[in-house]
Amino acid sequence: xxxxxxxxxxxxxxxxxxxxxxxxxxxxxxxxxxxxxxxxxxxxxxxxxxxxxxxxxxxxxxxxxxxxxxxxxxxxxxxxxxxxxxxxxxxxxxxxxxxxxxxxxxxxxxxxxxxxxxxxxxxxxxxxxxxxxxxxxxxxxxxxxxxxxxxxxxxxxxxxxxxxxxxxxxxxxxxxxxxxxxxxxxxxxxxxxxxxxxxxxxxxxxxxxxxxxxxxxxxxxxxxxxxxxxxxxxxxxxxxxxxxxxxxxxxxxxxxxxxxxxxxxxxxxxxxxxxxxxxxxxxxxxxxxxxxxxxxxxxxxxxxxxxxxxxxxxxxxxxxxxxxxxxxxxxxxxxxxxxxxxxxxxxxxxxxxxxxxxxxxxxxxxxxxxxxxxxxxxxxxxxxxxxxxxxxxxxxxxxxxxxxxxxxxxxxxxxxxxxxxxxxxxxxxxxxxxxxxxxxxxxxxxxxxxxxxxxxxxxxxxxxxxxxxxxxxxxxxxxxxxxxxxxxxxxxxxxxxxxxxxxxxxxxxxxxxxxxxxxxxxxxxxxxxxxxxxxxxxxxxxxxxxxxxxxxxxxxxxxxxxxxxxxxxxxxxxxxxxxxxxxxxxxxxxxxxxxxxxxxxxxxxxxxxxxxxxxxxxxxxxxxxxxxxxxxxxxxxxxxxxxxxxxxxxxxxxxxxxxxxxxxxxxxxxxxxxxxxxxxxxxxxxxxxxxxxxxxxxxxxxxxxxxxxxxxxxxxxxxxxxxxxxxxxxxxxxxxxxxxxxxxxxxxxxxxxxxxxxxxxxxxxxxx
Numbered sequence: 001x002x003x004x005x006x007x008x009x010x011x012x013x014x015x016x017x018x019x020x021x022x023x024x025x026x027x028x029x030x031x032x033x034x035x036x037x038x039x040x041x042x043x044x045x046x047x048x049x050x051x052x053x054x055x056x057x058x059x060x061x062x063x064x065x066x067x068x069x070x071x072x073x074x075x076x077x078x079x080x081x082x083x084x085x086x087x088x089x090x091x092x093x094x095x096x097x098x099x100x101x102x103x104x105x106x107x108x109x110x111x112x113x114x115x116x117x118x119x120x121x122x123x124x125x126x127x128x129x130x131x132x133x134x135x136x137x138x139x140x141x142x143x144x145x146x147x148x149x150x151x152x153x154x155x156x157x158x159x160x161x162x163x164x165x166x167x168x169x170x171x172x173x174x175x176x177x178x179x180x181x182x183x184x185x186x187x188x189x190x191x192x193x194x195x196x197x198x199x200x201x202x203x204x205x206x207x208x209x210x211x212x213x214x215x216x217x218x219x220x221x222x223x224x225x226x227x228x229x230x231x232x233x234x235x236x237x238x239x240x241x242x243x244x245x246x247x248x249x250x251x252x253x254x255x256x257x258x259x260x261x262x263x264x265x266x267x268x269x270x271x272x273x274x275x276x277x278x279x280x281x282x283x284x285x286x287x288x289x290x291x292x293x294x295x296x297x298x299x300x301x302x303x304x305x306x307x308x309x310x311x312x313x314x315x316x317x318x319x320x321x322x323x324x325x326x327x328x329x330x331x332x333x334x335x336x337x338x339x340x341x342x343x344x345x346x347x348x349x350x351x352x353x354x355x356x357x358x359x360x361x362x363x364x365x366x367x368x369x370x371x372x373x374x375x376x377x378x379x380x381x382x383x384x385x386x387x388x389x390x391x392x393x394x395x396x397x398x399x400x401x402x403x404x405x406x407x408x409x410x411x412x413x414x415x416x417x418x419x420x421x422x423x424x425x426x427x428x429x430x431x432x433x434x435x436x437x438x439x440x441x442x443x444x445x446x447x448x449x450x451x452x453x454x455x456x457x458x459x460x461x462x463x464x465x466x467x468x469x470x471x472x473x474x475x476x477x478x479x480x481x482x483x484x485x486x487x488x489x490x491x492x493x494x495x496x497x498x499x500x501x502x503x504x505x506x507x508x509x510x511x512x513x514x515x516x517x518x519x520x521x522x523x524x525x526x527x528x529x530x531x532x533x534x535x536x537x538x539x540x541x542x543x544x545x546x547x548x549x550x551x552x553x554x555x556x557x558x559x560x561x562x563x564x565x566x567x568x569x570x571x572x573x574x575x576x577x578x579x580x581x582x583x584x585x586x587x588x589x590x591x592x593x594x595x596x597x598x599x600x601x602x603x604x605x606x607x608x609x610x611x612x613x614x615x616x617x618x619x620x621x622x623x624x625x626x627x628x629x630x631x632x633x634x635x636x637x638x639x640x641x642x643x644x645x646x647x648x649x650x651x652x653x654x655x656x657x658x659x660x661x662x663x664x665x666x667x668x669x670x671x672x673x674x675x676x677x678x679x680x681x682x683x684x685x686x687x688x689x690x691x692x693x694x695x696x697x698x699x700x701x702x703x704x705x706x707x708x709x710x711x712x713x714x715x716x717x718x719x720x721x722x723x724x725x726x727x728x729x730x731x732x733x734x735x736x737x738x739x740x741x742x743x744x745x746x747x748x749x750x751x752x753x754x755x756x757x758x759x760x761x762x763x764x765x766x767x768x
Contacts, residue, residue, distance in 0.1 A: 060287035111248035116164030119238035410472030562618030648678030
């Protein structure tokens with residue numbers, strides 16, 4: 001079946017006429033854009049004066065904002081330095097130098113000349129301060145320098161620098177003597193004001209061409225500003241002081257502003273201090289902006305507005321408008337004449353995307369969506385014409401081994417080869433698709449089913465019988481498949497595919513290279529299994545499980561040596577369900593672990609009760625693979641013994657040969673830990689074969705359980721005695737006990753005082 005493309009048509013006009021229309025459109029666009037460009041230039045010239053004023057105002061605001069941010073940025077540094085001094089109130093010069101280098105103060109702040117801590121020292125503290133500042137102390141002084149308060153004299157306090165860092169040791173910033181009392185300089189009043197107000201300040205420092213900016217910040221204990229002046233004085237530690245070169249900030253603010261001059265001033269009259277940079281021509285516009293804390297920024301700038309033909313830019317714009325019109329017209333022309341080509345490309349791309357959406361990317365075969373569509377079409381035709389149809393669901397046997405041994409690349413190559421070979425078997429009207437992984441679907445109807453379903457399945461299996469040659473493998477690869485078949489129309493395509501999947505499940509359970517046709521009994525079995533699984537999930541909590549016991553007999557004496565615990569299930573509606581009916585469901589759903597743990601606990605409780613009544617019986621409990629392989633198994637055994645008080649020497653855990661032969665990790669270690677508890681280990685279903693003997697040699701086994709049918713096969717008493725003797729000798733050779741294990745319905749009943757049954761109630765145990 002094929003997807004049919006619908007033809008498309010469009011009206012054809014004379015080529016010359018269409019071309020003339022598009023050329024006229026291109027010329028019209030060019031003229032319109034030229035007129036628009038001229039009008040825009042005239043409007044631009046009229047607005048020149050207004051733009052000039054706006055540009056000057058904008059430049060002034062930008063410069064002022066840059067300077068304001070620069071001042072705020074400096075305050076960030078002094079705040080960080082203040083935090084350092086709060087954390088290290090007695091910091092040495094070396095510690096401050098290390099902090100300064102880590103903070104990269106001079107690298108991040110190119111305008112910074114020096115940074116220091118200034119503290120208040122009383123006359124009584126002056127001696128200790130001078131000793132700290134002596135060469136070799138913790139202060140910054142070097143050998144050869146002397147300490148003396150400048151200016152000299154006795155005062156209530158001195159404002160002295162403790163540690164500082166200087167960008168250029170030869171600059172004037174480092175010329176202050178170590179004992180300079182800053183409170184006796186011009187900075188004294190604002191230092192005290194900073195201390196009492198708790199707020200930093202940025203003020204001029206010095207005069208004339210050597211004038212700089214000074215930044216001060218108070219330092220209080222605990223790093224927070226107290227609420228009152230008295231509290232601030234009491235908690236006061238000192239100041240962080242910076243000396244800045246304002247010309248660096250001014251130069252930064254002027255970047256990108258040509259023909260612009262800026263003056264940053266503080267104060268008025270004779271005490272005013274101003275810093276300036278840049279230049280502006282005559283006629284420049286002046287703008288004044290206050291940036292806070294007494295600082296004012298004045299800018300002078302000019303923005304010229306050219307006339308209509310005052311620059312080459314206008315001419316270029318006019319030419320550009322015309323050129324743009326021509327290019328736009330040409331584009332319209334190409335788009336108009338190329339519409340048919342574009343529609344063709346769109347159709348091709350649409351077909352490509354549709355193919356990708358409906359086909360498997362690896363094999364190119366139809367995917368699930370297209371397969372379901374094909375099934376729906378065949379179902380409609382089958383109902384309409386009465387023709388037969390069927391779905392064959394293929395799953396490659398042991399395909400995982402190819403991926404594990406040769407890699408996924410080899411697996412992909414093999415899947416492509418399988419898809420191609422199966423596709424080559426069928427007629428054009430049939431469909432071969434891939435659902436994913438190693439699952440394929442073949443949908444056939446009518447003539448393909450003339451010879452019957454089995455014939456089609458045999459053709460498919462026969463096609464796979466020949467080896468596959470793939471690039472990723474040096475040796476041929478052999479492939480078999482299991483096939484589930486569903487025939488006839490269903491209400492939905494999904495339903496038919498699901499029935500084929502159910503049949504495939506039955507085919508794989510039958511072994512490799514099998515084909516099975518779906519029947520309604522399979523669906524009933526699936527439904528019954530689901531119902532059984534649902535009932536099982538609540539059986540443990542509902543107390544529906546019970547344990548009953550069968551006798552075990554010694555091989556030689558045929559005496560009863562103990563009992564075997566067997567799991568039972570009494571359903572309120574189903575009655576007593578046979579073990580072989582519900583055991584596979586327990587194992588496949590993972591419920592075997594909690595149920596097996598309960599069974600072990602119940603058997604230990606019953607064994608302990610028998611011992612209290614004087615019946616010293618061995619109690620054997622079957623342990624299933626899922627239960628044995630879970631990490632907490634040994635702990636479960638220990639807990640069951642501890643909670644019940646049962647003697648470990650009378651408990652036997654019985655393992656099937658498959659549990660030991662599965663190669664589960666830590667099997668030997670787990671068995672040894674069980675035996676360390678005093679518990680004995682038995683191997684069930686021993687048949688004296690080579691594999692069983694190997695297990696006895698490899699694992700710490702105490703007991704071999706013999707199937708009674710092994711001895712019952714011989715009718716001659718002498719042969720029976722001979723076989724029994726041989727098995728007994730085998731037990732002595734391997735150092736193990738050999739007993740007969742019980743079979744449901746075959747063993748003699750346990751004597752009344754041994755015949756016990758334990759219900760699945762979480763607390764109570766029923767004892768006779």
